[in-house]
Amino acid sequence: MLSTLSITNYALIDSLEVGFDKGFTVITGETGAGKSILLGGLSLVLGKRADLSSLRLKDQKCIIEGVFKIDTYGLQSFFEENDLDYDVHTVIRREILPSGKSRAFINDTPVTLDVLSRLGENLIDIHSQHQTMQLTENEFQLKLVDALANNQQRLAAYVKSLKAYRKAQGELDRMMEVQLTANKEQDYNTFLLSELEKAPLKVGVVETLEEEYEQLNNVELIMEHLSKGDQLFNDEQIGVLSLVTEMRQSLSKLVDFGANYKELYQRVQSVLIELDDINSELQHIQEGVEPNPEALEQVSSKLQLLYNLLKKHNVNDVSELIEIKNELADKVFETAHLDEKIALKTRELQDMQSVLEEQAVVLREKRKEVIPDLKSKLEADLAQLGMPSASFQINLNAVDSFTATGMDELHFLFTANRGGNYGELKKVASGGELSRIMLIIKAILAKYEKLPTIMFDEIDTGVSGEISNRMADIMKEMSGDLQVFSITHLPQVASKGNHHFKVFKTEGEERTMTNMKKLAEEERIVELAQMLSGKDLSDSALAHAKQLLGSSI
Known part of the structure; x- marks a missing residue:
């Protein structure tokens, strides 16, 4: 869980420190107020590459620091493997120097961007339009099916066997080369x-x-x-x-x-x-x-x-x-004696292959069992998000080779219209449709896997009314199991948050700065009213805002 984020000398941010709690947190602000800057700073903490354009004042260094509560994430082995001090409250710090060089630290120990990025993947999942394209990838689709099939331990055993098999195959290949x-x-x-x-x-x-x-x-x-x-x-x-x-x-x-x-x-x-x-x-x-x-x-x-x-x-x-x-x-x-060794290793590989094939078959059978329920749930949830005619064909096909996920290929075919032609998600689903599908999938995964903090970046773009209400309900329901952030322009979504932050700009005599603050209840009412009717507040907008906020508590 992200506990604290502090940013110094980054883009339009002079100095900012904000604390976060568990549950559902919404972030609002006018277009251009700096919500993307906040995400950019957070991305640097998670291992994104940086350059001098990140610096607000070019002669001073930029420091971005995040404190994460990680006691339930099971990351002790990661810290041991990378010779890092484990702490329940882990501090990640990123520094960008005026020279353009960048430094990263985990609990005050210098680390490479690769190590930082791998840890970041286990801490925060920033959902953006780019990440939505993961939905079209076979590996991500199988992850969803395996979560429902409770295949985690079976898949881990298969992966262990596959690693041993590939090692043995490499040894045999080297023996053959040596023999030649x-x-x-x-x-x-x-x-x-x-x-x-x-x-x-x-x-x-x-x-x-x-x-x-x-x-x-x-x-x-x-x-x-x-x-x-x-x-x-x-x-x-x-x-x-x-x-x-x-x-x-x-x-x-x-x-x-x-x-x-x-x-x-x-x-x-x-x-x-x-x-x-x-x-x-x-x-x-x-x-x-x-x-x-x-x-x-x-x-x-x-x-x-x-x-x-x-x-x-x-x-x-x-x-x-x-x-x-x-x-x-x-x-x-x-x-x-090489012929004898090669024959022995070949027999060993054949035995390992038989074990792998058996494990892959078990994975496939478990996947087949849950696919009908997954199809029904996806279609039912999409109907509540304004896609009543959405339909899936989920095909699980066997392949001859061993892959990282077994011996299966999974194809999600989709149509948004009754009687429409099914096609691959990336070809037939619009960006808005993909976002809604991804939201449902994340909600399903949250019930079966221990997911990191999720931050939805304007996942509700292009929807309104009852649909946005339902999307907000889904995100709030997810926040019962994990920390959820939503950057939104919709008052219906903003009203559902347990915590509400506003990103805003202030203009000084010489420069413009981006700030962020947590809103009290009265401030939330004003913010929701402005989201409903603009800066000219009306009594009806304020009343509507109170109604939205009251119904969400």
Whole structure:
């Protein structure tokens, strides 16, 4: 429910703040007084795009703010999905800057126009001539039938199934595309994988093989220097071991003469032990070193294979080759098992399709049950609105494809005249006839669905007398379930409002301004009398106004 609307620096409005209540609110005012400006400002709050022409004073920003009571709208999930603070009294603010930029806020959180517009659709339904054309759309017509058929939960279940079905269909389509490409690449990928599997792929393998290659390729030089080392260790005259052994024996004679001599002896002893260990290791290595042309050839071949693979795959490290090998193995495996996956997904889709078809049939049967009653009610209500010969043919036809609303097409065929030819609403119904039909449909929907606030913008144009009375009665009856606004030129409609606002202009020395005020009972009488007879009030007009207002209370 719209609780408060405040507008600053917008068109002819300098500053305006007005509060609204539940029930039926009527808004009146002379042509050109600014009722369209009010609607324009409200539309900005609901997400309509804006430009600099909206600014009254071009060097100041325009601010439009609406406070909505939303506790019965079930919008908590919308706020959670869009990371917004939920508040029973939600504040929507729109700012248009002198630069032309626009900003939108929901409970002081900046939002995009898309988010604002989607929330606005759940808050206010502004009924205009443009919106009346929705009546001619199949989706809107089905919404009406589904409301009467109590199909909301069934339709929600169908939509959930359809979403899952389309997701699965997309997965199958992607599998088919992958299969088409993969079959062409399978032989090549298998060849590349085979190459990599034959290579000794292990992190650090290149460095290890390069070291082994250097040893095998320089075996004679290694043997020569190992032999020389052995000779230097073990020569009887000048061998390192003989000399250090002799030194140890000499120093052993001094150990009893002081701690420093003993320490020196021990250090030489340690060196001798280390040298003896080195000598043993040198001899052990020397025993294992010998020319091996076959091993050299094998190491060289492995290295060359690895060098070629690194170059072929344009990578610098064996770890990258391992990663490529794993990816190729996955591709080859996936392709080899893709037929099985496609068959499985196809069977899954067939099962999902069967469920969807069953759900669509149930929706269709429920729709068929209520169509006769809907036809009768529409014709009876239109008769009360001055269209006694109006008649409908409502045809529900099955279609082969899944749509967002099932597997049905609904056609509202209409004639306003007895014996006339039936035709599509948009082709045979006038604007006034469409408005009356839409009013009846909104009234029907209000009984079956939780509708947002509805604002009728001169829906009563072109009607008068008893018909306007009946239209007003319908709107007032609707206001028992939701907040209803009506912008009207008809006193019969204005008199039925629980609340009456007047939009008017005031002219200053330099500019004209649009204002809006809530009328007290005496002011309502004057306003209704002026609507009946013009500004020159007569006693009869005042009496008629009192009569209208009295009969509406």
